[in-house]
Amino acid sequence: MSGGRREESVATDTSGALDTSSARAEILRRIRTANAGSANAAGAAEQWAAIERPYRRTPSGSREEILELLEDRLRDYDANVVRVKEAEIASVIGRMLTERGRAKLLIPSGLDRAWLPEGFEFVIDEGVPASVLDGFDGVVTASTVAIALTGSVVLQNVAGQGRRAVSLVPDYHLCLVRVDDVVETVPEAFDRLKATANLPTTFFAGPSATADIEMTRIKGVHGPRFLDIILVE
């Protein structure tokens, strides 16, 4: 069809034998036929701005209510949650690691060393293979933002949080969340994440889980089976 000619010239991936540019042209042509015309940046932007968003985008509770909601939701997902002052962090981490019987811990680079207690082995991640990550007793990370309404904590690849594998392979995750980073709703979290949208990002809500067997929630499948959260005031 003649309508497809314009796209034929647009370059797409042509590495090796996998040149799919004719499929690309054909699919775009089919879409334009179905939609009776081509879309463009200006039209799309204008229509996108006209989408109605009457859902909640701002907090409705007080700071304290929001923090209590987060604690409640995290506990509902079987996470252990404590709230501490900045100065107490190291001693609380020490107590938690002792209770959990964890001695050899992985930390991403950039994690505040003042938080780490004496008497444990903390190893900075230097991109070791996954099989080595598997040998650690656990991992300690900071976090970017937490959402009270859904009990979610968000990690990004920045200092103190590290690459995605460090908070995944070890069986125990101790995560620090600053109360200033706690929001109530999902839209507030996306407002904060927008600026760093391109970074690898992981939302987690409690330890790994499944309900695939008779819809019974089972804690712990492949991700960390044990999760402690420290809310830092």
Add this chain to the structure above:
Amino acid sequence: MSSANSVLDPKHSVLDPKTSPAFPIAARVTLGDTQLRKNVRHATEVIQNKRARVVGEMPDWQQLRESGKQIRQHTMANLDYYLEEFERNCTRAGGKVHWARDGEEARRIVTALVKEHAAPERPEVIKIKSMTTEEIHLNLALEAAGVKTYETDLAELIIQLGHDQPSHIVVPALHKNRQQIREIFQREMNLPELGDKPQDLADAARRFLREKFLRVNTAVSGANFLIAETGGVCIVESEGNGRMCLTLPDTLITIAGIDKVLPRYQDLEVMLQLLPRSATGERMNPYNSIWTGVQQGDGPTNFHVVLMDNARTAVLADGEGRQTLNCIRCGACQNACPVYRQTGGHAYGSVYAGPIGAILTPQLQQLHHAQTLPYASSLCGACYEVCPVKINIPEVLIHLRNKVVRQKGPLTPEALAMRAAGSLFRSERRFRAAQRLGRFAETPLVRRDGKGEGWIGWLPGLLGGWTQVRDLREMPKETFREWWEKRGKRGN
């Protein structure tokens, strides 16, 4: 399991609408499997109750649904623009984007990429649960090319090891109970002592798969959302198997229908509220992953995205049917459907079962196959009510029934009957004549009950479908109009 199951035995076939038996035939078989019906009823009830609870917590749920619908409609209206924008941004971030007109092309591309990247002496891939790869039976193509595939989602692992087929979009093994799963694991993982507690079964899966996660260097995934604005991809999951596949291998191949694109990053704030509450009744999935292209020192160094049409553009071209593409694959309509809850998923002869399958499957087949699926519904509307993006499934079902009848031509019994009915309803004279004729014609079929009420328990030919499961009341001796006219003549 019932022996009649051989007609539908997933071991002998894949769920392919081109070769599967018609829904009424397949449903008759699954309805005879009481264990399956018990499992499906239990699972759908649990999910429905969980969903109702967490949806009830949200004072702005209806507003979110409306925004979700508008975002999806807007995306489809500008689909060419957003796909090109996604391609541009993903490519800039180090990803490679490929396009596939149909399942055949998608299978060829993925197989070629796997062959290029996987260990040549022992090509293997780990897989994240993906309905898109089920739709094109990718595993069969990979196995045929000598590539070993490992499903890593617990339910998909149960399906794969049990040589079974998925029966639900979100919980594909919901038709199996713990004893059946234990038997599969005992046999396939060689664990004769394995218990049947869900925790034991999940632990067995963890041990079985961990070694694969640490060894296999190539992963294949689907996608929940492609973000045009950033070129990013979002995958939601529960177990952490997704994160393992997205993070540990050197190569990641993501295959997505062209309908999976979202305009902007911010749109996730709507979808990530609608999807988990609708799908599994959770406030948020245990894990959501969002990544953009290739990130130095974090995750795969080779990242490929395959954008697949496979008749989605044909759906887009149908003014009434195109809303089907707004689907975000939550499965809420399946759990709510009184038909699905009785038959389970396999009867639909497609990996997309339930109400969404009844409209998606025939359209993806361009109505050449699966023509009975639009009739696999009582049009009760429960699916529409729970749909997080407000797809009017009953409306599309009726639209497709109309298309099926028209496609079959003007001389089928249904087309002729409808034409005759149309002619009767257009003329008062013909309508009255038909009523008189009906009262006369039914006489030999009417049986009186103890109270003297007349019932019809059997009707001939096509009409017999109605009386097969219920009795029909005899026609009244006199219509309202006849009564009214007589009353007028008597002058009171």
